[in-house]
Amino acid sequence: MAMLEWASRCVPPASINPRFFDPSLMFPPIVIPHSWSKPYFFPRPLRVKPPIKKETTRRIYLIRNGETAGMGTQREDVAYRNHSVYAKMDINQAVVTVSRASGPDAYADDPPLTQVGYSGAQLVGRSLSKRSLNIHTVYSSPSLRCIQTAISIIGAMNSKKPLKIRIEPALFEPLRFCTKIPSFLSSDDLVFNGYNVDDKYMPMMSIDDLKVLLKTEMRPRDVYARVERAVQRILAGRKEGGVLVISHAPILDAIYRSLTDRKDMPRTLGDLQRMVHNYPPCSVTTLQQDPMSLKWENREHLVEPLSYWHVTTMVNVPNFNS
Known part of the structure; x- marks a missing residue:
């Protein structure tokens, strides 16, 4: 109205x-x-991000340690000869030294990484961080160069929860390469230097066991038998996701042949020594398990190799059938 x-x-x-x-x-x-x-603001609809699916494919990444300061003026034990004072003799030497109870002389048998070795390991970690690979476990040889490689890779991966390193003496290099077992970093040394090591892990083999094997491990098949037991320990863990194994070239080759059921084996000590050319420093060999057949396959293109000038980290698995 x-x-x-x-x-x-x-x-x-x-x-x-x-x-x-x-x-x-x-x-x-x-x-x-x-x-x-008064202005009225319409509420924006909430954007719900889809949950990130964890990678369930089972993979093992075989990674060789980075470049080692074990040659010429890069040797750490040589750098300490002047009254045990660390002297820079090469720009490729490590900037930060490692505190160890055994002293500088231990670097002769257990050298650290060079600057190039650190950089190569970090590039490997960045390459692994680009994919959701669900890497949950890291195994390393007790060698300082392998531990530092693992530390650099883990640091570059930028995981929400940093991975702890499981030190496994069974992954140490062939004992015929040594005249004695090196003075590795002790548990106190690892803690003092800030290395994130899994102290709850019980290794399959101890350092004392390596000292016993030093007199009996004479042939390549003895090395491969030792590594075979380490492989069984690694496979006994989680059945999904990724595992990093940082070790030496002959040990990585032994793991590769054990998982892929290769029948050809190196025959001489020289065959083991020449594997440093087949598995370059910071090289990555990716093995993936088929969920149906449970067989392990080489996925060489999953992690890109690193190339610089005329050097590449591409792996060339040797063939001993001929």
């Missing part, structure tokens, strides 16, 4: 000339409530 009255008042009389008609005199102003003048 009120609306009709307002409309009747708004109709101009017929006597008014339309040319001089002023609507403001006839139409009452519309009063807008004060509450309407």
Whole structure:
């Protein structure tokens, strides 16, 4: 009813000339409530990100340690010869030294990484971080160069929860390469240097066991028998996701042949020594298990190799059938 009255008042009389008609005199102003003048923000719909699916494919990444400061002026034991004071003799030497109870002489048998070795390991970690590979376990040889390689890779992966390293003496290099077992970093040394090591892990073999094997491990098949037991320990863990194994070239080859059921084996000590050319420093060999047949296959293109100038980290598995 009120609306009709307002409309009747708004109709101009017929006597008014339309040319001089002023609507403001006839139409009452519309009063807008004060509450309407406040801006109203429509809530945005919540963007729910789809959950990231964890990779369940079972893979083992065989990674050789980075470049080692064990040659010429890069040798750490040589750098300490001047009254046990660390001297920079090469720009490729490590910037940060490692504190160890056994002293600088231990570097002769257990050398650290060079700057190039650190950089190569970090590039491997970045390559692994680009994919959701669900890497959950890291195994390493007790050698300092392998532990530092593992530390650099883990640091570059930027995981929400940093992975702890499981030190396994069974992954140490062939004992025929040594005249004695090196003085590895002790548990106190590892803690003092800030290395994130899994102290709850019980290794399959101890350092004392290596000292016993030093006199009996004479042939390549003895090395492969030792590694075979380490492989069984690794496979006994989680059945999904990825495992990193950082070790030496002959040991990685032994793991590769054990998992892929290769029948050809190295025959001489020279065959083992030449494997440093088949598995370059910071090389990555990716083995993936088929969920149906449970066989392990080489996925060489999953992690890209590192190439610089005329050097590449591409793996070339040797063939001993001929």
